[in-house]
Amino acid sequence: MxxxxxxxxxxxxxxxxxxxxxxxxxxxxxxxxGILILMTCFTRIVVVLSFVRMSLGTQQTPPTQVLIGIALFMTFFIMAPTFNEINDQAIAPLMNDEISLDEAYTEASGPIKMFMAEETRQKDLSLFMNYAGIERPESVEDIPLTTLVPAFAISELKTAFQMGFMIFIPFLVIDMAVASILMSMGMMMLPPVIISLPFKILLFILVDGWYLVTSSLLRGF
Known part of the structure; x- marks a missing residue:
């Protein structure tokens, strides 16, 4: 001690x-x-997976812990090249006393800024830069993290909600069809969700839903 x-x-x-x-x-x-949630692809992945569960109407299946676990490991998989670059350029040299702390911060922020800038919409970035009174930067390295991080976050949320909307459409059609059939049969007291749930799960299995969602997320980066 x-x-x-x-x-x-x-x-x-x-x-x-x-x-x-x-x-x-x-x-x-x-x-x-905070770094994991707002500066990586974790936000988009976990929101999209949550939309999948909501559209299926399976309540707590898969459990939240499972969705977060999947999102975490997918984040590590997608961000691996960026993390390796940060380790090679900043962490390893700093541990070996080859660069100073300020130099390590600069070297580490470069790859993560590049990743976020590629996924950030120009409109969202301009919003925060104009509010902060920052002139147009000459390169990605000149964009401060205080501006880039929130712009990246809302861009990721918009992308996740767009994907969520596309996921909802086929299941919404099933819900509407089941509700119409039940009303035409005079079975208005029977909740349509009970009848439509097996059909939605069957559709999700037939189209290999988890593969489609995962591949769409991976191709998005």
Whole structure:
């Protein structure tokens, strides 16, 4: 315990360097949930998967934990090239004392900015840049994260809602058809959801729904 305390209280340059690295690591861990949600493809994936469950009308099936788990691993899969680039350009050199903390931040923000900029609509980015009074940047690296992150977030939400709408259409048709048939038969007291649910699940299985949704998400990036 004393050795751990001495790391932070010592004046030796090596101890100071270790302290900075530990502080940086703790900071990254504390910000990890926000980084994962708002600066990666996680938002789009988890929203689309939620729309799939809502359109099927299966209530809590699949469970929320399963959807989040799928979204997490798909996020790691899609973001792997970006994460590897950040590790090679920023994290590894910083751990080896080859670059400073400021240089590491600059090198790490480059790949993630490039990823977000490619998925951000010009209209959304202009909204936040105009509000902040920022002139048109010459390159992606010149866009501040405080502007790019919210623009990327609302762009991802719009894309996710567009995909969700397309997912809802075939299941909505089934619901309307079942409701019309029940009304024509005078069975108005029978909830249409009970009858339409098996047909929606059957349709989802026949078209290999999970494959289609997953492939659409992967191709979107």
């Amino acid at each position: 004393n050795d751990f305390i001495n790391i932070f209280s010592g004046t030796d340059p090596e101890n100071v360097s270790t302290s900075v690295k530990l502080l940086l690591l703790l900071t990254v861990f504390s910000l990890a949930p």
